[in-house]
Amino acid sequence: MLYIVPTPVGNLEDITLRALKVLREADLILAEDTRTSGLLLKHFDIHRPMLSYHKFNEHQAVARIVERLLAGETIALVSDAGTPGISDPGFLVAREAAKAGVEVSCLPGATAFVPALVASALPCDRFCFEGFLPQKKGRQTRLQMLAEEKRTMVFYESPHRVVKALQQMAEVFGSDRPVAVCREISKLHEEVVRGSLADALAHFEEHEPRGEFAIVVGGKDD
Secondary structure, three states: OEEOEEEEOOOOOOOOHHHHHHHHHHHEEEOOOOOHHHHHHHOOOOOEEEEOOOOHHHHHHHHHHHHHOOOOEEEEOOOOOEEEOOOOOOHHHHHHHHHHHOOOEEEOOOOOHHHHHHHOOOOOOOEEEEEEEEOOOHHHHHHOOOOOOOOOEEHHHHHHHHHHHHHHHHHHHOOEEEEEEOOOOOOOOEEEEEHHHHHHHHHHHHOOOOOEEEEOOOOOOO
């Protein structure tokens, strides 16, 4: 059995009882960063073997992991925060395990875009999740492709590129497009800045962006 286990994006109390049970009983925990996950496991007094599994080694490691699953081991996959596979490693091992006939189960739990979307106060009955924009080449092209999108759009962005992202979005979508910029979800300094893209840009040009960001942009009006 391969379990995909969401972990808190902020407050450690957001972890589920079922996630703790799976982690305590797993034969092996695959961790995006064993140091980060080690702190989580230590907090909950969980002592299980861990193996590093991240975007730089997943292609080399996946065959051996599937072998261990086929041999009868129960393996739990965690990322640094949130649900593995959502802008984090996880898709490859889930696909290869399923292809090999291994049962794959994803636990419900934390992921940053859902609270950001709901807290945005923008329509969330239909939306598209875009994750991280390309860091360099392709950013403008990706945004241009979304210029006519009518659904609410959700992006992740690093603090170093938030201002640039808001500038580019204002250029492509129009500076009056509604947006909610959600920062440090489920953490002590959680903040949601709502308004137009022009309003949000002005705010973060004045206040240095810090922490983890989700940007929720309203779709194009009919």
